[in-house]
Amino acid sequence: MNNFVNIAVIGTLDTKPDEFQYLRESIESLNAGCLIIDVSMRTMQEAMKVDYSCIELLGHSYNSNENIRNMDRKTAMPQVINCARTIVNNLYNTGKIDGIIGMGGSGGTTISAEVMRDLPIGFPKVIVSTLGGATRIADYVGIKDMLIINSVVDIAGINTLLKRVICEAAGAVVGAARSSKELQVEQKTKKRIAMTMYGLTTKGVVIARKHLESLGYEVTTFHATGQGGKAMESLIRQDFFDGILDMTLPEVNSYVLDVEYSNPGEGRLYGAIEKGLPCVLCPGAMDMVSTNNFLQYSDRVIYSHSNKPSHFRTNAEDLYKSGTYMVQVLNKAKVNCALLLPIKGLSEVDAPGKPMYNPQANKVLFDTLQNGISNPLVRVEAINCSVNDKEFALKAANCLDSLIKASTDQY
């Protein structure tokens, strides 16, 4: 078994030559190779052997090494990032690297995350960051399987603590690269289904998932917290899935009502519709919106999932807006799909005696959907169940199974 791996190292070698030298030595001491990609925006570093110097490459493309170095940082940075990303994508596509690592403060973390953006899930992407314990680290991780190591100390001079952290990071990227390389490329033996889930739709989702698994599908669930739906949409567009059971849709509310927290951004629901994938939608958890800022929503019912306010109840007006968005998307469907409406409740807490119970508001959603959908490819069915009822969950799962089988039979 050949377990030699090559690691791409992204670094600003002008400001952190000693730190990257130590990282390189740490990686090489583990019998792995290094390809150094210098993303410095200022002077060239002669001290350390560099495999790719972005400013040199960009300088050449301008027929002058000096051009980019004289640019200000804000103008130069996107160019350097694009250059490094192109290099990294080429190295990945030609099988020349097995993992990648970056290291830095705010600037180095930004550059590293951007450069790694196109690399797929399962390809080790490590960043040693001074921001590892800061809330904004989430922005850099996004919807990727980033591996973030908090540096604790500044990356400013080599010292005992930083050595320990770099040593760990080198081991992590080399270890993950070896492990991922040895993972046999999975023969796809099962059709793949994506589902969306939430704490308060778990019961129904688990019943549907287990049923689909018993029918021979591989099921992947995504938490509908904004990032989850966004990750699912991205993977749908990469043709990863064969069918979608989108059973938990609070992200539609977040997007339509422009709630920053839990917002999946543009394009939610569009992936499956535009790709023409078999797809079943259920408005699970559309009784709520997750946020951490309730100022604008003081007139709504507020719900606390653990010990502090976590969600507000959507009212009739909210659900009219969300329903209208869904109608717009579904009317564009190019293949058969289904919309199943759980008339008796959208979540565990949307039931008689529970805090989010509001059948009047739900009726506005159901009416908007039933009246608005004019596309004959979309079957809309009201079911006299709650989203978490076994009957509803099995119906949704079987409905998707039928759509997938019918779509396969067509070919």
Add this chain to the structure above:
Amino acid sequence: MNNFVNIAVIGTLDTKPDEFQYLRESIESLNAGCLIIDVSMRTMQEAMKVDYSCIELLGHSYNSNENIRNMDRKTAMPQVINCARTIVNNLYNTGKIDGIIGMGGSGGTTISAEVMRDLPIGFPKVIVSTLGGATRIADYVGIKDMLIINSVVDIAGINTLLKRVICEAAGAVVGAARSSKELQVEQKTKKRIAMTMYGLTTKGVVIARKHLESLGYEVTTFHATGQGGKAMESLIRQDFFDGILDMTLPEVNSYVLDVEYSNPGEGRLYGAIEKGLPCVLCPGAMDMVSTNNFLQYSDRVIYSHSNKPSHFRTNAEDLYKSGTYMVQVLNKAKVNCALLLPIKGLSEVDAPGKPMYNPQANKVLFDTLQNGISNPLVRVEAINCSVNDKEFALKAANCLDSLIKASTDQY
């Protein structure tokens, strides 16, 4: 070279048996050992061999296996966490583990982070978390060198994507454990100094750092963003450092003014004073407070470090409060220390023509300190420089060098 490593695995085996089984197999396939610590709060899992079952251990200590299983989750969780932490600390202290890994959603991440809390920097601590891309992941990382892998998909059933992520994570923890084990335990050949830094005090801090390094010290810098100062205080209390050059103190403002963002919590400045360490303080960057919520501070001068508001200017009243806090701490000093006041400016932007220039407010700080400090062990010296001036930085560094030498001569 013996590169066999043992990895502690923290898991809720009741809800995620298949996922942890896959993690275990992935670790073992890399020729590493696993010690499974089950932190389930409900039924026992017979399917998988467990090395330590917390509920069983707790059950025995209650003379009944049933007690804790019948408790509600909120009561049981702290007990299970304490039990697992004790097990892990014992395994670490007796050299039986070389790394640790946890995996889970909100609950699993909470438990894992708590269980790993006492383990030192440099000991690999990995968590595969569904919250890897969520802002609150920062709360779990805190001031430790946690290694967080965003799972992207829910940890709910084994599938192609989750396999790839678990495979990476297993490689990362085993690789980091091997690498850290091989890092020779550093012979401490140099005295260690901790410094605090900020973007706008970098110039002075770098001059002081390089000078101290030229005098033979090893210097570690911490970013004064709340977490940085907190990490430094924690390491001071672990006797890691021989002297402190606390040259950047906006965290004192954040704490005293109760600004959530950038707040180091209680105890800032106290570590060195209570430990009796040689220590030089300079009020660098006390002209500002970092926050993301300016509602309460609309009457202050607001500064944007990059492209959005990032800091507000402290006024006379703020600096009176912060100065009073510093006086309280410094009057408790048990050994010689120094407070150097850069009369001409607290940061790069506290200078004539710069946005934070306000000598009247600074004078309140200087007066409060000079009038308030009554402890003869604390030398207070006003220096006619800005904090970033070479003269000031060298004076601060030399002052600390003298204090360290004098304290060593005493013995």
